[in-house]
Amino acid sequence: MKVLIGVTSSIAAYKAAEVVSALVKSGAEVSVMMTRNATNLVGPATFRALTGREVRVDLWEGGTSRPLHLELAEEDVVAIVPATANIIGKIACGICDDLVSTVVLSTRAPVVVAPAMNEAMYLNEAVQVNLATLRKRGVLLVEPETGWLACGKEGKGRLAATETILAAILDAGSSGGDLKGKKVIVTGGPTREPIDAVRFISNRSSGKMAAALAGAARRRGALTVLITGPVDVPQPGGVKIIRVETAGELREAIESEWQGADCLVMAAAVCDYRSAERHSGKLRRQDKLTLELVSTDDILKGFARKKAGRIIVGFALETADEIEGGKRKLREKDLDLVVVNNPLREGTGFGSDMNCGALIHRDGRVRDLGTMTKLDFSERIFDAISALLEPPGA
Numbered sequence: 001m002k003v004l005i006g007v008t009s010s011i012a013a014y015k016a017a018e019v020v021s022a023l024v025k026s027g028a029e030v031s032v033m034m035t036r037n038a039t040n041l042v043g044p045a046t047f048r049a050l051t052g053r054e055v056r057v058d059l060w061e062g063g064t065s066r067p068l069h070l071e072l073a074e075e076d077v078v079a080i081v082p083a084t085a086n087i088i089g090k091i092a093c094g095i096c097d098d099l100v101s102t103v104v105l106s107t108r109a110p111v112v113v114a115p116a117m118n119e120a121m122y123l124n125e126a127v128q129v130n131l132a133t134l135r136k137r138g139v140l141l142v143e144p145e146t147g148w149l150a151c152g153k154e155g156k157g158r159l160a161a162t163e164t165i166l167a168a169i170l171d172a173g174s175s176g177g178d179l180k181g182k183k184v185i186v187t188g189g190p191t192r193e194p195i196d197a198v199r200f201i202s203n204r205s206s207g208k209m210a211a212a213l214a215g216a217a218r219r220r221g222a223l224t225v226l227i228t229g230p231v232d233v234p235q236p237g238g239v240k241i242i243r244v245e246t247a248g249e250l251r252e253a254i255e256s257e258w259q260g261a262d263c264l265v266m267a268a269a270v271c272d273y274r275s276a277e278r279h280s281g282k283l284r285r286q287d288k289l290t291l292e293l294v295s296t297d298d299i300l301k302g303f304a305r306k307k308a309g310r311i312i313v314g315f316a317l318e319t320a321d322e323i324e325g326g327k328r329k330l331r332e333k334d335l336d337l338v339v340v341n342n343p344l345r346e347g348t349g350f351g352s353d354m355n356c357g358a359l360i361h362r363d364g365r366v367r368d369l370g371t372m373t374k375l376d377f378s379e380r381i382f383d384a385i386s387a388l389l390e391p392p393g394a
Contacts, residue, residue: 001173002029004075004109006100007047009037010082011150012116012159017042019081020050022166028173033057033072035087035100059099069099073107077173080104082116082159085127091139092130110172114142114165119155142168143234163353163375164234167215171236178386180221182262185254186214189229191247193274195291196283204350205269207231209315209374213265214239216378220386225261227253229268247271247296254303263311263385266300267339301333311388313381316340326360336362337384347371359384 003023007016016032023030032047033056044055061068080087080100087100091113096102104111113134121127122144135141142165147158159165188210192200207228214226215236226235227242227250235241242253247270254264273293283289304312314335318325319342326340341357343349348356348371356371359381369380 001027001077001170002075003031003169003173004072004078004103005030005032005047006078006080006083006087006103007032007034007038007042008080008082008084008087008100009035009041010084010116010159011041012082013038013041015116015159015162016081017046017050018162019079019165019169020047022162023169024050026166026170028170031056031072031075033099033103035098056099059102061099069102069106072099072103073109075107075109077110077112077169078104078107079112079114079165079169079172081112081114081165083113085115085117085121085124085130088113088115088127088130088134092133110138110140112140112142112165112168112172114160114168115144115157116159117144117157118149118151119153119157122157140168140172160234161353163373167212167219167236167375168234171215171219177220177222179217179382179389182222182389183225183257183260184214184217184222184263184265184385185225185227185257185261186210186217186265187227187250187254187268188213189231190269191229191250191271191296192245193247193271193296194278195275196279196281198282201271201273201275201293202230203269203271205229205231206351207233208351208353209355209378210267211235212374212378213267213381216375216382217265220382222263225257227257227268247274247299251297251299251302254299258303261310262389263313264303265313265381265385266303267315269317270299271296298333300335304334307334311336311385313337313339313385318342319344323358323360323366326358327364330360330362336388337381339381345371 030051031053047055090101096105142160145158146156189207190203190205192202194200217224225240244250276292276294312335316326316329322340326338330338338360345356348354355374355377359367
């Protein structure tokens with residue numbers, strides 16, 4: 001894959017080096033172009049060293065028989081990392097007065113934009129209108145995170161994590177793979193079971209693992225559906241996203257996509273219980289309150305019963321005797337593959353970018369994956385799924 005990174009003059013420009021390095025490690029051929037102002041924040045020599053290629057800054061720079069902006073526009077993916085309010089406005093309005101904006105207007109390749117700026121600028125109505133315009137035109141936006149900003153305050157506008165941007169770029173450049181022609185349903189995040197009008201039962205699932213899984217399936221060419229509970233994490237591009245809250249809504253959403261599906265990856269943390277009675281208003285504070293809880297439907301087991309040739313993958317969250325717990329779940333629910341992990345292991349689990357666990361196959365084989373990023377963890381899971389989807393003798 002050939003990737004062109006455009007670096008603009010956000011204070012986060014130095015983080016573009018991390019993205020470029022990650023892309024090179026992934027096997028991509030990376031070139032870099034910069035706005036003139038971006039060179040005041042990070043030098044072209046940095047990117048030249050990382051890519052082994054000349055960094056382009058000047059629209060009028062020669063060297064080939066073709067205009068430079070047309071030559072650069074032919075890469076497989078063009079990504080602006082970081083993207084300032086200025087470049088976002090130019091792209092939205094079709095203004096091309098420097099190399100970066102001119103290349104974006106000239107390319108027919110997928111365009112990825114990762115904004116980074118002060119929260120006041122990001123939330124400004126003009127910027128939000130421009131971002132909405134880009135979304136409508138099919139530009140893949142990698143939403144900024146909330147965190148500590150260069151201005152010395154906390155807010156939204158911090159450049160997304162390197163792994164998130166990397167996944168978006170790789171996803172945008174995916175044109176096929178071992179899952180091409182397959183339909184994959186991924187579920188993720190928590191469910192919420194209401195108690196009254198304002199309270200609910202839920203869990204700590206962040207949805208990061210499901211987002212990584214959906215991105216991996218999409219990059220491998222699958223028609224991918226991500227059904228997610230309430231989460232606040234960036235979602236992969238090129239994926240159909242269905243948002244749900246309760247276990248019942250999750251079951252209905254899977255049912256609506258079941259036709260034509262080849263694989264269900266059930267990474268959602270479904271609440272095991274719900275309140276037997278949902279109060280219509282807000283319950284008043286009391287010295288004591290007793291709630292009667294009843295079990296929610298076993299969604300995974302229900303769909304495994306009617307798999308009809310589909311591959312069904314479950315997740316087993318275990319805090320002790322992980323492998324035995326995973327084998328028991330695989331056997332009791334008639335699954336094809338179980339991913340078992342322990343959220344109490346240091347540096348992994350809820351909200352982390354890392355995971356640690358093992359794959360348990362239907363035939364009893366166990367593969368320890370060790371500790372790795374959730375992106376890499378997802379790829380190993382889909383290596384196993386892809387093998388299961390291959391027809392005998394293929």
